[in-house]
Amino acid sequence: MSRVLLALFGLALAAGAARADEGMWLPNDFPADKVQAAYGFKPDAAWLDHARLSAIRLAGGCSASLVSPNGLVATNHHCVRECLTQISRKGEDTSATGYLAASPAEEKRCTAIEANRLIDVTTVTERIRKATEGKTGADFASALKVETAAITKECAGGDDNLRCDVQSLFRGGRYDLYKYRRYQDVRIVFAPEDAIADFGGDPDNFEYPRYALDVGFLRIYENGKPLDSKDGYFHFGEREPLPGEVAFTIGNPGSTERLFTVAQLDEERNVTLPRTALYFAEERGILTEFTRRGPEQRRVGEASLLGVENTLKALRGEWEALSEPALIEGKKTAEAALRAKVAADPELAKSSGTAWDDIDAALKRHSAIADRAFAMATLRGASRLLNDALILVRAPVEQAKPDGERLEEYSAARFPALRQRLLADQPIAPDLEIVTLGYWLGKVREILGPDDPAVHKLLGTSSPEQLAETLVKGTKLGDTATRKKLLDAGAAGVGGSNDPMIAFARLVDAEARPVRRQLEDDYDAVLDAAGGKIARAQFALYGNSTYPDATFTMRISYGAVQGWDEAGKSIQPLTRIAGAFDRATGAEPFKLPERWVAAKGNLTASTVLDFATTNDIVGGNSGSPVIDRHGDVMGLAFDGNFKSLGGDFGYDPALNRTVAVSAVAIRESLAKIYGAKALLDELGTVTH
């Protein structure tokens, strides 16, 4: 990232205002005037409401949109990949071959996917503020939880089909209530072969120009029938994106750290990013070599490998961005200016003046438990069996508590999604589980040291590999009915279980709980409270016209179809189908599917395949519709360029680009390669 441009971040934040095209805007605080000023088009309330209702969040971490009146949902292939693995049975590899439901009956259920449709957003800042006023640390955390539980309970009214989340925004500066309609019956309609969906693989990931057809279609069902979505869906476009035209994304960016203090950024660069990147780099090696053991290992391990590779490349990009001295210098300047203004205003000094010191103190406290916290946090990707066992152990304990005292994923609002994933009928790959669980156990020993009491308790006299093998081979939790029985049986059932994975999960729970409690009370709560103070000072000094850090809630970005200049080269915004054939070498990951090779002569080579835009998105936005001023889908965002990875810490209008697959390429391939006539008919024709 150029130093000059990065320096601008600081200025932008200092002024509290977003730069051209920057921003992941709240749907209930969208800067329509700015769009008008920049692009001569002002989205009105109806346009925004329609966009909100047409957008879909996939609770596992993706974005999507309704594209027909019958619940048809467009998203990325990499957002449905897990489902493709799940519907594959021995000898099948749906992810490799692609999938097209030839009839409605063949639309197979993705048992782990929950879809959310946002039906309302309201602000509850004052309510939360009142409940937490004057409280700190554990008291603050507890009061926040209790009030959140009360608000979400009122909102959902006991209806499990509603999901209500209270979301902290601006790092504690504002709290909004998101009310979603929840759908857990989501089925697969279409996905191309992963060789074209992920054409270019890791080498091309987060790069541009790009030639990938990263699309998948799902359908939401309600009461066993396709959802009636006449009230809100996007038309699936039939024309090329035009360089320079305005483009919007509606999606759910996962998380950014643009409002971090300098101390937090230093921690990120010096501790968090390096350790996390090293963890995933080694796991990438493990999984790469695992998938080479044979075709079956490749089938079961590839999704994990791709996930790890994607994370690793993202971390590398963030790290490079943070290692640019100009970025930190810019942040330092902005922070110093803000602190000086706060100090000069007696009222602000009183309300917000201690916030930075509070954060410094929290970071210092955190360093004492950072190792343990990291060891426990990495459990998440270690083993489905162990994570399932942990849910089974925790669920009865947590559900016996009042809603406001539970670990948040066991709250009334969130547990249904957790329960769905727990009971999803997904085949287990024991070999892969042994490898990834063994890796995690080895890392826990490495991080805490072989003499740590927790390590002694978890490993006993076993090696990590031995223990992983014993647990995976001994457990019955791979069987969905067994998990359901244990979950339904509650405390007594799980308590009486002698399943080795359950027994081990009890040990893990005992080690993980105190760390989590400490994190929530001494760290997260302090950061939330201090972040709130800083945000209020910023609102007071610079006004309210900015956007909060990403929180995997709905955000709308605006920008334009546009390339960029870098290192003396001018990168064009559009790629075409012909380019994929030019790039193909015949060797993975540059090997086109056979059906593409065979159809080459039929395809219109000049069809736009992928395109770049200036929209400001990050991970979580995958699958977001990229729509034009009419609200028609021009394409589906599936990636960003490498410089977009610095987007965690700021937006650089000159270099940060969203990468999307075009609607016209999707239509072209559905028609000429996949013979998906019914699907094309359903996508219909754009009439305006």
Added chain:
Amino acid sequence: MSRVLLALFGLALAAGAARADEGMWLPNDFPADKVQAAYGFKPDAAWLDHARLSAIRLAGGCSASLVSPNGLVATNHHCVRECLTQISRKGEDTSATGYLAASPAEEKRCTAIEANRLIDVTTVTERIRKATEGKTGADFASALKVETAAITKECAGGDDNLRCDVQSLFRGGRYDLYKYRRYQDVRIVFAPEDAIADFGGDPDNFEYPRYALDVGFLRIYENGKPLDSKDGYFHFGEREPLPGEVAFTIGNPGSTERLFTVAQLDEERNVTLPRTALYFAEERGILTEFTRRGPEQRRVGEASLLGVENTLKALRGEWEALSEPALIEGKKTAEAALRAKVAADPELAKSSGTAWDDIDAALKRHSAIADRAFAMATLRGASRLLNDALILVRAPVEQAKPDGERLEEYSAARFPALRQRLLADQPIAPDLEIVTLGYWLGKVREILGPDDPAVHKLLGTSSPEQLAETLVKGTKLGDTATRKKLLDAGAAGVGGSNDPMIAFARLVDAEARPVRRQLEDDYDAVLDAAGGKIARAQFALYGNSTYPDATFTMRISYGAVQGWDEAGKSIQPLTRIAGAFDRATGAEPFKLPERWVAAKGNLTASTVLDFATTNDIVGGNSGSPVIDRHGDVMGLAFDGNFKSLGGDFGYDPALNRTVAVSAVAIRESLAKIYGAKALLDELGTVTH
């Protein structure tokens, strides 16, 4: 590393004087007075000469010492591990089982080991200065090479049994000529099982307390007979090290960066260390999983895995040290003070004032080729077959040039060691070669990008894995006779070869040469010239009483047997054999060899096994004798504690510790476990 102590680094460097126990001192500039002041013992010239003659350098990267009048050499197990693999044939795993030559005839040759005995050191600074005076960049590099070649040629006088190296010290501040006797007939005498040599494995590596018997014995042969070393060898001690007593190491620390400028340290922290650590972390994963494919893969892959793990942990330690803000702040203060003094002195300002800017400019130029340089540098660990092919391709080209114009490893002084490694009779493991070569090729593509012309040239339309397999399966270079034939045939022979690995090495050579030339002329030469200017300013301002950065040449350190206090805990300097049994879990890497378990009752449990000292050593010192004031071996240095890894950038007397295996534990195990009576007899009895 504690912040207070790190801050002291800066002060020490600012004053140009080393702190208590700090220093990797030149044998021809040893601060005997300092030892006298600290420990009441002053090594005289005879003591130092005897130490120098008794010490041995293993050219592959280790240290060692003569411990009998008949050429017996003590070093670490991990320094002879490669030889153990080499002498193993299918079905054998000498590294796992250990090895004891029951008779002289069973002392098998380690065909890749070259041993060097330092017979003289002289200073040639003025000669080099005169030859390079006023020159910069490529001219400087070329003049330096030509003069170096002339000096070494005079020194060796055409005798291949002599090895003469001109060594830049103080980063260009001084040049010394090292004259070694070279021995290429080195044979294995004894090594214990790797389960005890490396007890604790990676978890315990760079940690302390420690319980490892990291020892191996070699014998140097001359004209087919054991070397007569009556003129210089150490007595192998028979008593415990005493806490507080003075201890010396004589060895060859590989490299440190203590004289780096702040800009160089920033580059190290922000670019070099992270990228290198990530490279090795991923390779660790690859090799870990490779060694799990089966016992044969484990046998052939374990040495590579251990090497990668060792490097990775070292990089992590260096990184943590450099991420302590206090270290960089201390260096900044010291550098600013030095620059101010230089600026204030008109003469120094003229001779040395531009040095820092020269370095900054070189770093900036370097960043343009850093990716390419890194991609080519990592080739070294990628594949023996490819590296051998590259030597075969380059050797005739280089040897046709005057000595002063060759790539340095092809110079008259250095080529014999390269030739020996090339022709060493070591079995190739094709599976492992495919994996590591494929990894490197994939990384080259990742680093340079799939669209880079070099990547196109190297990979063509193959994937990295496909190409690696084709090359490894197609080459005949695994056969030692084939390599010898090609080497002997010279340019015509290699030129006519259609071996695919030779053909590929030609492509690699074409890509690697210009990068290397650019590095040597635009970067190394500038740093050497600028480093020389800074060093001369330091000598002028602070006097000559310090030591240069490590250069894998002989250094003597002094210190004491001593533990340390850290995080409220007091770590004792000695561990005992009983501790190994306490630590054993029965699972690797905490599994003791069967012979140890069986012999438990016979062993004297209180025998000192390992011990810590304050000696200032780094990688390359492995195998260094730790001797007492009498010149008796108390033990063999094999490691440092975790904080010692910060030793790359400075020495912290409170926390930096050397870790050694005791001579008494070696004797105890030779007597009671390995039945090595002849070896014990040869080690003899200490009479003084």
